[in-house]
Amino acid sequence: MFTHTLGFPRIGQQRELKKSLEAYWKGEIAEADLQATARELRERHWRLQQQAGIDFVAVNDFSLYDHVLDTSVMLGAVPPRFAVGSTSATLAIYFRMARGEAAIAPLEMSKWFDTNYHYLVPEFSRGQQFSLQPQKLLEELAEAEKLGLRAKPVLLGPVTYLKLGKSVEPGFDRFAHLDAIVAEYEKLLRKLDGKVQWLQLDEPALVLDLSETERDAYEHAYRRLRAAAGQTKILLATYFEALRDNLELAISLETSALHIDLVRAPGQLQEVARRLRPHQSLSLGIVDGRNIWRVDATAAMATVQAARQWLGSDRLMIAPSCSLLHVPIDLSFETQLDPEIRSWLAFARQKCQEVKFLADAAEQKIDTVFLAENRVAWSSRRSSVRVTNPSVRQRTEKITAAMSHRTTPYTERKVKQQARLKLPLFPTTTIGSFPQTTEIRKARSEFNARKITREQYVALMQESIRLSVDRQHELGLDVLVHGEAERNDMVEYFGQQLEGICFTQQGWVQSYGSRCVKPPVIYGDVSRREPMTVGWTRYAQSLTSKPMKGMLTGPVTILCWSFVRDDQPRRDTCQQIALAIRDEVSDLEHAGIGIIQVDEAALREGLPLRKAEWDDYLAWAVECFRLSTSGIADETQLHTHMCYSEFNDIVPWIAQMDADVISVEASRSRMELLEAFERFKYPSDIGPGVYDIHSPRVPSAAEIESLLTLALEVIPAERLWVNPDCGLKTRGWPETMASLRNMVEVARQMRALRA
Numbered sequence: 192m193f194t195h196t197l198g199f200p201r202i203g204q205q206r207e208l209k210k211s212l213e214a215y216w217k218g219e220i221a222e223a224d225l226q227a228t229a230r231e232l233r234e235r236h237w238r239l240q241q242q243a244g245i246d247f248v249a250v251n252d253f254s255l256y257d258h259v260l261d262t263s264v265m266l267g268a269v270p271p272r273f274a275v276g277s278t279s280a281t282l283a284i285y286f287r288m289a290r291g292e293a294a295i296a297p298l299e300m301s302k303w304f305d306t307n308y309h310y311l312v313p314e315f316s317r318g319q320q321f322s323l324q325p326q327k328l329l330e331e332l333a334e335a336e337k338l339g340l341r342a343k344p345v346l347l348g349p350v351t352y353l354k355l356g357k358s359v360e361p362g363f364d365r366f367a368h369l370d371a372i373v374a375e376y377e378k379l380l381r382k383l384d385g386k387v388q389w390l391q392l393d394e395p396a397l398v399l400d401l402s403e404t405e406r407d408a409y410e411h412a413y414r415r416l417r418a419a420a421g422q423t424k425i426l427l428a429t430y431f432e433a434l435r436d437n438l439e440l441a442i443s444l445e446t447s448a449l450h451i452d453l454v455r456a457p458g459q460l461q462e463v464a465r466r467l468r469p470h471q472s473l474s475l476g477i478v479d480g481r482n483i484w485r486v487d488a489t490a491a492m493a494t495v496q497a498a499r500q501w502l503g504s505d506r507l508m509i510a511p512s513c514s515l516l517h518v519p520i521d522l523s524f525e526t527q528l529d530p531e532i533r534s535w536l537a538f539a540r541q542k543c544q545e546v547k548f549l550a551d552a553a554e555q556k557i558d559t560v561f562l563a564e565n566r567v568a569w570s571s572r573r574s575s576v577r578v579t580n581p582s583v584r585q586r587t588e589k590i591t592a593a594m595s596h597r598t599t600p601y602t603e604r605k606v607k608q609q610a611r612l613k614l615p616l617f618p619t620t621t622i623g624s625f626p627q628t629t630e631i632r633k634a635r636s637e638f639n640a641r642k643i644t645r646e647q648y649v650a651l652m653q654e655s656i657r658l659s660v661d662r663q664h665e666l667g668l669d670v671l672v673h674g675e676a677e678r679n680d681m682v683e684y685f686g687q688q689l690e691g692i693c694f695t696q697q698g699w700v701q702s703y704g705s706r707c708v709k710p711p712v713i714y715g716d717v718s719r720r721e722p723m724t725v726g727w728t729r730y731a732q733s734l735t736s737k738p739m740k741g742m743l744t745g746p747v748t749i750l751c752w753s754f755v756r757d758d759q760p761r762r763d764t765c766q767q768i769a770l771a772i773r774d775e776v777s778d779l780e781h782a783g784i785g786i787i788q789v790d791e792a793a794l795r796e797g798l799p800l801r802k803a804e805w806d807d808y809l810a811w812a813v814e815c816f817r818l819s820t821s822g823i824a825d826e827t828q829l830h831t832h833m834c835y836s837e838f839n840d841i842v843p844w845i846a847q848m849d850a851d852v853i854s855v856e857a858s859r860s861r862m863e864l865l866e867a868f869e870r871f872k873y874p875s876d877i878g879p880g881v882y883d884i885h886s887p888r889v890p891s892a893a894e895i896e897s898l899l900t901l902a903l904e905v906i907p908a909e910r911l912w913v914n915p916d917c918g919l920k921t922r923g924w925p926e927t928m929a930s931l932r933n934m935v936e937v938a939r940q941m942r943a944l945r946a
């Protein structure tokens with residue numbers, strides 16, 4: 192029985208990679224400096240794993256930006272717009288694919304399964320050529336070996352890779368490239384033969400609903416890969432869900448080992464063990480790689496013991512459930528956490544130690560100190576007064592159906608709201624945040640370090656709010672926002688103020704590229720201590736006679752972007768958050784705020800991976816949104832925002848959220864999503880984003896106009912709003928002003944045409 196990891200965080204305890212990347216992009220450091228940081232991080236992370244007792248460390252899990260992008264580069268799948276006539280990517284080409292450049296649009300970004308990690312979507316076209324570029328993998332392998340480590344290279348498997356990509360030509364089936372892609376994997380396998388004992392191929396797509404084509408692709412691809420593997424043993428890694436109807440398929444691929452997620456899907460163990468071929472080993476993903484709770488050692492030992500009885504030690508491996516990419520690196524840096532709560536947690540490094548403990552325990556080498564500590568922590572967590580709050584329990588029991596219904600229909604509300612707000616046709620607004628400048632972050636970091644006082648901090652944030660209000664006046668926007676300067680992050684900000692949630696000092700998790708988040712930890716019943724946004728919003732409203740939108744993050748998004756307790760159903764936790772947000776909505780309304788936006792950016796990402804479970808989730812998620820928002824008067828306009836464009840399947844549910852206005856990402860898909868809104872007769876106002884906020888590129892007035900013209904084909908003028916795709920916190924002020932100036936100008940012209 193050996194221990195291994197499927198992958199480790201890359202960003203670094205102090206976000207060294209982020210800082211290095213951003214300095215490199217600004218031209219402040221050279222490529223060699225960036226590569227040196229990357230090498231140092233790899234070495235440090237391998238050593239951490241080795242010292243924790245991991246036998247086989249993952250290699251090639253590191254990435255300068257994204258592992259799916261790395262796979263594209265490894266296969267020579269570089270679309271021609273990034274590198275005319277070349278299939279091998281230099282670092283400049285690599286970052287061009289990730290971030291775009293001047294007139295070159297980057298690869299699209301998409302959610303990695305149901306996580307808050309974003310990958311770069313591979314693009315496939317007819318006649319595309321592939322050519323193996325194995326340098327990165329081979330170099331990192333050599334690095335690990337030089338350090339005397341046992342290395343297991345990790346690669347995204349060919350079928351999941353294809354499935355995650357998109358065809359850039361309409362009607363082209365990207366699976367037509369399967370053979371060509373598998374041929375490159377075969378070349379790599381031949382190179383690795385004799386060099387490594389194990390190769391991990393990640394095929395998380397095996398937990399999704401698969402088409403016949405995709406199932407055939409698996410059989411075909413793995414028949415060839417097996418034949419090319421030589422002495423290398425292939426570990427087929429699945430995670431995030433149960434294999435279910437794909438179990439027989441996964442086993443029939445006849446790889447030397449199969450990894451399964453026993454955290455998300457503990458129930459599958461026995462069936463998998465029963466069906467496994469005699470020559471196959473099983474990797475037990477038993478330590479949660481997606482969440483920060485300490486493993487329940489007693490329960491996990493029993494599971495490993497059962498697996499051992501069915502399969503014998505020789506056929507078992509112990510591992511985290513998935514790559515540790517989704518958790519912070521090391522709990523020992525968290526010195527400010529409440530000690531009791533801290534004792535319930537484990538980050539990547541501690542999870543490696545848990546893996547080692549479980550493997551030893553299965554061989555009767557029980558670390559009794561470790562086990563005793565674990566049991567103390569768990570009994571404290573099960574009985575702690577910090578977890579259960581009777582008043583929250585009483586309140587949720589008293590929730591009535593009426594609390595999640597606005598009694599007046601949208602059409603009547605609209606008349607009342609218009610009488611109050613007097614908005615022009617094609618009202619212009621933004622999604623909430625304005626640039627988070629260095630000064631803003633510096634002020635916050637000095638406040639946190641007690642270098643400036645609360646009064647000084649508040650004054651600095653008010654200055655930022657005033658500046659953003661002034662600039663919005665200058666631009667002539669119709670509905671203003673305060674700009675969210677005081678928020679480190681739209682979820683963490685609320686997490687820091689709610690009871691039952693705690694936050695870390697350094698618990699950074701990569702979201703995309705160099706961007707990170709510190710997900711709050713929801714450990715107990717959630718409630719609101721006091722108003723969280725009213726002071727800032729009231730101040731912002733005092734600076735203008737135009738409507739100021741109150742800005743809140745919705746319950747589903749707070750849930751999805753936090754580490755969530757695993758001792759009660761997610762829906763129960765979400766309902767508690769909904770009540771807290773409901774109180775905030777009410778307080779904003781009483782402070783005279785006439786428009787309130789409740790962002791549900793993560794509503795779609797919370798969808799279960801299997802379609803059969805969608806309706807169940809959507810029903811409670813939408814209900815929680817409604818619970819948080821339905822307490823308001825007809826005259827208060829309710830907005831929501833979602834920043835993704837694949838709406839096709841869920842528009843009827845979004846309609847049920849019963850917001851008065853929704854803003855959505857739409858520019859990159861050229862308003863395509865609006866077709867679904869039309870098809871399902873979406874009833875209320877829509878602000879389809881008129882420009883992409885992910886790059887500093889300034890959209891021309893002509894581009895914005897052409898998008899709005901497309902929008903008008905499906906949305907009546909009196910229901911159309913004009914806004915960007917999403918918030919502007921990652922942008923700089925110069926491009927923000929230039930872009931919004933064009934946007935407002937177009938709205939004015941369109942109004943004039945209709946006057």
Ligand SMILES: Nc1nc2c(c(=O)[nH]1)N[C@@H](CNc1ccc(C(=O)N[C@@H](CCC(=O)N[C@@H](CCC(=O)N[C@@H](CCC(=O)O)C(=O)O)C(=O)O)C(=O)O)cc1)CN2
Pocket residue numbers: 307627629631632633635636678679680681682683702703705706707708709752920921
């Ligand atoms: N939670 C979450 N998930 C999301 C999104 C989101 O906004 N939030 N948006 C989508 C895309 N994902 C994103 C994730 C992160 C960021 C982002 O901008 N993150 C910032 C960090 C934001 C933050 O927490 N900022 C803190 C800490 C800032 C900081 O780095 N401070 C310096 C000191 C600064 C100084 O002295 O100059 C330090 O700690 O070293 C603050 O403002 O207080 C970053 O990586 O740069 C953007 C989008 C989907 N998922």
Ligand code: MET
Pocket residue numbers: 622623624675681742790792832834917918919920
């Ligand atoms: C990721 S959705 C962001 C919504 C938030 N109100 C903002 O503008 O930043």
Ligand SMILES: [Zn+2]
Pocket residue numbers: 622792832833834916917918
């Ligand atoms: Zn957004």
